[in-house]
Amino acid sequence: MINNANEKSTILVVDDTPDILSLVMELLKGEYNLKLINNPKKALEFLQSRPKIDLILLDVMMPELDGYELCTIIKVNPAYAQTPVIFLTALEKTSDIIRGFEHGAVDYVTKPFIPEVLKARIKTHIQLKLLRDDMVKELDEKEELLERQSKMSTLGEMFENVTHQWKQPLSIINMSCSALKMSYDFDEEVDRDEVINTIDTVISEIGYLSHTIDDFRDFARNDVEKESFDIRDVFVHAVEILSFRFGKTKVEIFNNIESFKYRTYKNYLIQIIINILNNAIDVMEKNSSAKSIKADFSIKDKMAILTICDSGGGIKMEDPEAVFEKYVTTKEDTEFSGLGLYMCRQIMQNRLNGELHAYNTADGACFELLLPIVKDE
Structure with missing residues (x-):
C-alpha cells in the first residue's frame, strides 16, 4: 500500500509571485495539503522544525536566495534528502534545466505551465516518493528483526556458556554441603571452623552464580540509554x-x-x-x-x-x-x-x-x- 486513502500528501510551494501561489492553490487544494511560502528564507525557517513534506514545488528566480541555492540547502538536511523537488520557472534553456537536475531536482516544469501536465507530474513523483518510503520502512523493519535475531543468537551462546560455567560451582556447593551433612548423619563431631569454611565456600559460589545471572539479565535488557x-x-x-x-x-x-x-x-x-x-x-x-x-x-x-x-x-x-x-x-x-x-x-x-x-x-x-x-x- 503506497499511502493511506484518508491521508493527503503535503506539498510545499515556494514562489515569490502571488499569482503563481494562487494558481497552484486553486489547482491542488482539493487533493493535497498545501504549504505556501513567498520567500526562500521563510521557507528555510519553516523547514527547521522538520514538518512532513512529500514534495516541494520551487521557483528558481527569487530575491536574496535563488531556487538552485535553496534546493541545495534543502537537500543537505537529512529529513528532506529524498524529498522530490520540482522546479517551476520561466527559465527554459537546456543549461538551466540541467543545472536544476544538478542541484537535486527530480523534474523541471516551465512557466506558463499546463495545469494537467503539472498535476500529472506531481502525482507521479509523490507516488514514487511514497513507494520509496514504504520500501525503506519495510527494509528498516526487516533490519530491526535481524538485529533482534542476532541478539537472541548471542543470548543463546551466552546461555550455553553460563550452563557450563555453573557446573563446577554447583558441584562444589553440592560436595561441601554433602560432606557437612554426612558428618552430622554419622554423629561425628563437627569442627566450628569447618562449618564456617563450608558456609563461606557456599556463599562464594552462590555469589559467582548470582554474578552470571546478572550478566545474562543485563545483556537481555534493551539498551535505552x-x-x-x-x-x-x-x-x-x-x-x-x-x-x-x-x-x-x-x-x-x-x-x-x-x-x-x-x-x-x-x-x-x-x-x-x-x-x-x-x-x-x-x-x-x-x-x-x-x-x-x-x-x-x-x-x-x-x-x-x-x-x-x-x-x-x-x-x-x-x-x-x-x-x-x-x-x-x-x-x-x-x-x-x-x-x-x-x-x-x-x-x-x-x-x-x-x-x-x-x-x-x-x-x-x-x-x-x-x-x-x-x-x-
Missing part, C-alpha cells in the same frame, strides 16, 4: 562470558587494551565483541594449532580503536571486507546464515556511530572497531 564504562573491562567481560569455550578450546588471550573510559550503548559493543570472539574460536578449532587471540587499543584521529586478532589463518576471501556482506559466511557448516558479522557492522554503524573493518595478517584475521570520541565522552 548510553552508559559510561571502561573499554578494557568490556573486553574482559566478553572473555569471561565465553570462558567455557576458551577453556575447552585452550585459546590463549593476550589483553593489551589500556584502560579507557568511553560512553555508548554498552550491550551493543559487548554483542559485537562476543560475535568476533566466537567466530575466532570456531575458526581456530579447525585451522589452528597455536590458538591465541590478541586485543590492542589505540587512539587516532579522534577515534578509539579496538583491534582483535586471532591465529586462525585469516579470512579465506580475496577481500576480507566481504565478510560483512549479508549472507556471506566463511563457515562450511550450512546452518550458519552468514548474518553475524553483517549485523555487527550494521550495529556498529547505526547504533554506535562507528566503523568495523577486517583484514588479514600473517597469523590470522583482525577486526578493527573504530568508535568516535566526542566531547561528552
Whole structure:
C-alpha cells in the first residue's frame, strides 16, 4: 500500500509571485495539503522544525536566495534528502534545466505551465516518493528483526556458556554441603571452623552464580540509554562470558587494551565483541594449532580503536571486507546464515556511530572497531 486513502500528501510551494501561489492553490487544494511560502528564507525557517513534506514545488528566480541555492540547502538536511523537488520557472534553456537536475531536482516544469501536465507530474513523483518510503520502512523493519535475531543468537551462546560455567560451582556447593551433612548423619563431631569454611565456600559460589545471572539479565535488557564504562573491562567481560569455550578450546588471550573510559550503548559493543570472539574460536578449532587471540587499543584521529586478532589463518576471501556482506559466511557448516558479522557492522554503524573493518595478517584475521570520541565522552 503506497499511502493511506484518508491521508493527503503535503506539498510545499515556494514562489515569490502571488499569482503563481494562487494558481497552484486553486489547482491542488482539493487533493493535497498545501504549504505556501513567498520567500526562500521563510521557507528555510519553516523547514527547521522538520514538518512532513512529500514534495516541494520551487521557483528558481527569487530575491536574496535563488531556487538552485535553496534546493541545495534543502537537500543537505537529512529529513528532506529524498524529498522530490520540482522546479517551476520561466527559465527554459537546456543549461538551466540541467543545472536544476544538478542541484537535486527530480523534474523541471516551465512557466506558463499546463495545469494537467503539472498535476500529472506531481502525482507521479509523490507516488514514487511514497513507494520509496514504504520500501525503506519495510527494509528498516526487516533490519530491526535481524538485529533482534542476532541478539537472541548471542543470548543463546551466552546461555550455553553460563550452563557450563555453573557446573563446577554447583558441584562444589553440592560436595561441601554433602560432606557437612554426612558428618552430622554419622554423629561425628563437627569442627566450628569447618562449618564456617563450608558456609563461606557456599556463599562464594552462590555469589559467582548470582554474578552470571546478572550478566545474562543485563545483556537481555534493551539498551535505552548510553552508559559510561571502561573499554578494557568490556573486553574482559566478553572473555569471561565465553570462558567455557576458551577453556575447552585452550585459546590463549593476550589483553593489551589500556584502560579507557568511553560512553555508548554498552550491550551493543559487548554483542559485537562476543560475535568476533566466537567466530575466532570456531575458526581456530579447525585451522589452528597455536590458538591465541590478541586485543590492542589505540587512539587516532579522534577515534578509539579496538583491534582483535586471532591465529586462525585469516579470512579465506580475496577481500576480507566481504565478510560483512549479508549472507556471506566463511563457515562450511550450512546452518550458519552468514548474518553475524553483517549485523555487527550494521550495529556498529547505526547504533554506535562507528566503523568495523577486517583484514588479514600473517597469523590470522583482525577486526578493527573504530568508535568516535566526542566531547561528552
